[in-house]
Amino acid sequence: MHTILSNTQLAPNVTRLTVTAPRIAQIRQAGQFVIVRSGPGAERIPLTIADADAAAGTITLVIQAVGQSTKELVALQPGEELRDIVGPLGRATELPEHGHAVCVGGGVGTAVVHPIAQGLARAGVQVTSIIGGRSREWVIFEEELRALGTTIVCTDDGSYGRHGFVTDALRDVLAAGGVDAVYAVGPVPMMRAVAEVTRPLGVHTIVSLNPIMIDGTGMCGGCRVSIGGETKFACVDGPEFDGHQVDFDELRDRLGTYRQYEQAAQDHACKMGQG
Amino acid sequence: MPVNEQISAKERMAIARVKMPEQDPQVRNRTFTEVNLGLPEQLALLEAKRCLQCKVAKCIAGCPVLVDIPRFLGFIVDGDLEAAARSLLGDNALPAVTGRVCPQETQCEEVCIRGLKGAPVAIGYLERFVADWARDHLTGAFMTPAPASGKKVAVVGSGPAGLTAAGELIKLGHAVTIYEAFHTPGGVLVYGIPEFRLPKEIVRAEVARLEAQGVKIECNTVVGKTYTLAELRAEHDAVFVAVGAGLPVFMNVAGENLKGVYSANEYLTRVNLMAAYDFPNNATPVLKGKRVAVVGGGNVAMDAVRTAKRLGADEAMIVYRRGKTELPARAEEVHHAEEEGIRFDFQVAPLEVLGNDQGWVTGLRCIRMELGEPDDSGRRRPVPVPGSEFIFPCDIVIVAIGTRANPLLTSTSPDLRLNRWGNIEAGEDGATSLPGVFAGGDIVRGAATVILAMGDGKRAAKAIDAYLQNL
Numbered sequence: 218m219h220t221i222l223s224n225t226q227l228a229p230n231v232t233r234l235t236v237t238a239p240r241i242a243q244i245r246q247a248g249q250f251v252i253v254r255s256g257p258g259a260e261r262i263p264l265t266i267a268d269a270d271a272a273a274g275t276i277t278l279v280i281q282a283v284g285q286s287t288k289e290l291v292a293l294q295p296g297e298e299l300r301d302i303v304g305p306l307g308r309a310t311e312l313p314e315h316g317h318a319v320c321v322g323g324g325v326g327t328a329v330v331h332p333i334a335q336g337l338a339r340a341g342v343q344v345t346s347i348i349g350g351r352s353r354e355w356v357i358f359e360e361e362l363r364a365l366g367t368t369i370v371c372t373d374d375g376s377y378g379r380h381g382f383v384t385d386a387l388r389d390v391l392a393a394g395g396v397d398a399v400y401a402v403g404p405v406p407m408m409r410a411v412a413e414v415t416r417p418l419g420v421h422t423i424v425s426l427n428p429i430m431i432d433g434t435g436m437c438g439g440c441r442v443s444i445g446g447e448t449k450f451a452c453v454d455g456p457e458f459d460g461h462q463v464d465f466d467e468l469r470d471r472l473g474t475y476r477q478y479e480q481a482a483q484d485h486a487c488k489m490g491q492g
Numbered sequence: 493m494p495v496n497e498q499i500s501a502k503e504r505m506a507i508a509r510v511k512m513p514e515q516d517p518q519v520r521n522r523t524f525t526e527v528n529l530g531l532p533e534q535l536a537l538l539e540a541k542r543c544l545q546c547k548v549a550k551c552i553a554g555c556p557v558l559v560d561i562p563r564f565l566g567f568i569v570d571g572d573l574e575a576a577a578r579s580l581l582g583d584n585a586l587p588a589v590t591g592r593v594c595p596q597e598t599q600c601e602e603v604c605i606r607g608l609k610g611a612p613v614a615i616g617y618l619e620r621f622v623a624d625w626a627r628d629h630l631t632g633a634f635m636t637p638a639p640a641s642g643k644k645v646a647v648v649g650s651g652p653a654g655l656t657a658a659g660e661l662i663k664l665g666h667a668v669t670i671y672e673a674f675h676t677p678g679g680v681l682v683y684g685i686p687e688f689r690l691p692k693e694i695v696r697a698e699v700a701r702l703e704a705q706g707v708k709i710e711c712n713t714v715v716g717k718t719y720t721l722a723e724l725r726a727e728h729d730a731v732f733v734a735v736g737a738g739l740p741v742f743m744n745v746a747g748e749n750l751k752g753v754y755s756a757n758e759y760l761t762r763v764n765l766m767a768a769y770d771f772p773n774n775a776t777p778v779l780k781g782k783r784v785a786v787v788g789g790g791n792v793a794m795d796a797v798r799t800a801k802r803l804g805a806d807e808a809m810i811v812y813r814r815g816k817t818e819l820p821a822r823a824e825e826v827h828h829a830e831e832e833g834i835r836f837d838f839q840v841a842p843l844e845v846l847g848n849d850q851g852w853v854t855g856l857r858c859i860r861m862e863l864g865e866p867d868d869s870g871r872r873r874p875v876p877v878p879g880s881e882f883i884f885p886c887d888i889v890i891v892a893i894g895t896r897a898n899p900l901l902t903s904t905s906p907d908l909r910l911n912r913w914g915n916i917e918a919g920e921d922g923a924t925s926l927p928g929v930f931a932g933g934d935i936v937r938g939a940a941t942v943i944l945a946m947g948d949g950k951r952a953a954k955a956i957d958a959y960l961q962n963l
């Protein structure tokens with residue numbers, strides 16, 4: 218059993234949960250994730266470990282409530298229990314020990330980029346973060362990232378920070394030179410756009426993929442992605458891959474597999490009085 | 493004199509083999525409730541009388557865990573079901589499971605003397621009968637455990653191999669903890685084999701019995717991730733690794749990542765473990781196809797295709813490279829599938845999964861095969877018939893062509909010796925290259941059977957016990 222210690226809303230429909238998971242808190246590395254199930258009958262949901270406190274035995278999860286299952290998860294209040302958390306899963310981020318890395322986070326992806334930036338900074342890498350959201354209220358983890366290095370905030374509507382996309386800011390940072398690697402996490406179109414910006418410059422680009430998963434241990438293959446024309450299982454071979462090799466079209470497409478079922482799930486929840 | 497000793501061979505020979513009462517095929521192929529209904533007591537009694545009580549009973553040797561079959565059948569004839577249950581459970585830890593899923597026709601029933609002329613004794617049905625009776629009537633622990641040994645054993649994986657080993661070890665007085673990756677114990681018995689063949693309640697009851705005997709189960713623990721094998725080994729006096737053969741093999745043809753292509757593992761896990769057949773009461777969905785093609789011919793393929801039919805497919809078809817006689821599935825499953833309206837297309841190999849511009853599967857391009865010249869092993873390998881390509885239009889393709897060893901645990905334990913397919917190398921007794929680490933089931937054998945996995949668990953438990961005594 219895992220106890221919810223805090224539940225904070227970070228942005229419209231983005232929630233941060235702090236939950237007890239001592240073993241995972243102790244051994245997790247940047248880039249790894251857990252799979253969470255909120256109770257009997259619930260889906261297994263993969264979530265990046267956004268932060269962890271080994272001494273307190275807690276991990277932090279940042280959840281965008283899009284479907285019925287994530288809505289149920291973010292409804293959990295402090296003191297309530299989460300039955301199932303398994304992990305840490307996936308490979309850890311490969312951290313260089315020096316140089317300059319740019320971490321690009323879009324929307325809830327910023328929460329995933331945060332532990333990577335943290336890992337990089339701890340390893341001795343100079344970190345510049347570029348984070349974005351639709352508007353001011355969607356910008357998350359700004360303070361945490363500022364503590365790790367220069368941070369540029371972009372909003373699509375110009376309500377905060379730079380007006381424009383994270384890729385515009387990225388172009389400027391790259392133009393100044395000296396960037397050894399780019400880490401990008403966010404919606405598929407954003408990661409693709411970042412990869413297209415860095416490709417001509419030959420800057421090593423790592424993206425963290427979020428395909429549909431079940432077990433997270435390599436036994437179902439549902440999470441398969443095409444990397445350089447080869448099929449990989451994101452849960453065990455990733456979730457981070459070379460952004461220049463990823464088939465983003467296929468990823469986006471596969472993410473839509475169950476879209477037709479989402480409405481049914483929501484309707485059902487309404488009927489059951491959980492909507 | 494017990495009834496069993498009063499019946500003449502002639503009397504026994506005169507009885508015809510029972511038929512298992514089943515749900516009507518046209519009703520059952522729309523539901524997930526169990527196909528076989530089980531023998532009523534009268535029929536079980538009659539069937540048990542067919543056993544000739546051979547002095548040298550070949551059926552015992554035909555059973556991978558050496559169940560003393562004539563003995564428990566004799567108790568049925570005597571009407572002493574409790575004695576039958578104790579006898580059976582003493583030999584086999586999960587008879588309610590094996591009575592349902594063992595390939596009896598290639599084991600005990602294959603060598604049954606009565607099969608020489610006519611039909612063998614329905615040993616599997618009777619095993620199931622006694623096991624079900626025991627579940628309803630024998631409560632509490634009926635084996636007195638040995639005094640606590642003070643030794644701790646970790647079992648990795650809660651499939652039939654792990655459960656059996658845990659049951660044996662706890663009886664011997666050792667403290668046993670099972671570490672399981674999934675949120676529910678049972679391995680293939682809960683995520684692979686469907687409800688209509690093996691109700692999950694049976695597995696739950698078996699697991700509950702182990703827990704009542706003192707076995708601890710830690711779910712949500714992936715060894716190789718949450719703990720390394722070395723860490724477990726350091727905290728226990730011995731470890732039994734029984735993680736199964738969980739890695740799905742794909743066909744490696746174009747179009748395999750289209751929406752609508754599943755590995756059988758994923759499809760069955762969604763439907764069984766996550767209960768997607770009951771969506772949205774259970775939150776995990778599964779695609780329901782109108783026309784479903786399942787590639788493969790084993791039990792896994794049969795389970796997948798019959799599941800697809802039950803989820804509402806108009807047409808559910810098996811596409812298999814070889815012929816009907818080569819189907820590796822249990823005979824009963826093939827028979828049941830045929831009754832339920834499953835189509836079979838033999839000697840066909842898929843070449844490509846076809847899709848539309850939305851990324852959804854639209855068909856399977858296949859080619860017909862014929863048997864070619866015998867290869868080095870003397871087996872005639874199927875070869876493609878030129879110009880025989882055709883398209884099977886479908887919206888779901890399920891790949892059930894096998895599984896391999898999952899490297900998740902083994903890759904984090906470099907000293908554990910593997911064979912060239914990535915399976916753990918283990919001796920007859922399960923001993924591996926690491927002292928105190930034993931292994932069994934599919935992770936050693938490659939995808940095999942429930943009963944072989946159980947046999948491994950039983951033998952390894954014995955070897956672990958001996959190892960612990962010598963510590």
Ligand SMILES: Cc1cc2nc3c(=O)[nH]c(=O)nc-3n(C[C@H](O)[C@H](O)[C@H](O)COP(=O)(O)OP(=O)(O)OC[C@H]3O[C@@H](n4cnc5c(N)ncnc54)[C@H](O)[C@@H]3O)c2cc1C
Pocket residue numbers: 593594595648649650651652653654671672673674677678679680681684685686713714715716734735736737738760791792795822898900901932933934935939940941942943945
């Ligand atoms: C769909 C299907 C139908 C089948 N039908 C039949 C049949 O009718 N008759 C028959 O005899 N056999 C059948 N089989 C084969 C049979 O189920 C297997 O041979 C048997 O289950 C193997 O047992 P096991 O204990 O070795 O492994 P499994 O049953 O595979 O159990 C392994 C367990 O280990 C867990 N695990 C894996 N990795 C880790 C890790 N790193 N850390 C912790 N836990 C881990 C898994 O989650 C799983 O619970 C079928 C198999 C399938 C898939």
Ligand code: FES
Pocket residue numbers: 429430431432433434435436437438439440441450451452453
């Ligand atoms: S989630 Fe099942 S293999 Fe990756």
